Amino acid sequence: MERRKQPKKRYSVFSDLRLTYEGFSNELSIRVPDISSEGMFLNTSQQFPEGAVLKVSFRLPVTGVNIQVRAEVRYCLKDVGIGLEFIGLDERSKHAIEREVSQRT
16 A cells, blocks of 8 residues: 555765754765655664654755755564655755656656
C-alpha cells in the first residue's frame, strides 16, 4: 500500500547532506537519499523511532539551493533506512526541490 499522500517524482543526487537527531550529538552514517517535496528516504543502518524529529540539511546539485528543514520519521526499515516527512518546509525550498526533481526526470 502506498504511504505517500500523492505520487511524486523522486531522485537521489545531493551534496553536503547532514542529518542530526534532535537532542543528540552523534554523527550519523547515511547514504544517498531519495527525495520529493514532501520528504525523503535515507539509506542508513541507524534506527529511529517513528515520530522522532531530525534536522536535515543538504544542497541541491543543479540549482545549488541549500535546504534546511526539520523532518519526522514516518517509518524505519531495519538495516535499510528511514522514511522522513518534512515539517514546515518553506515555499521557496519546496519549489526548489520540485524544480530539481523535474529537471532530473
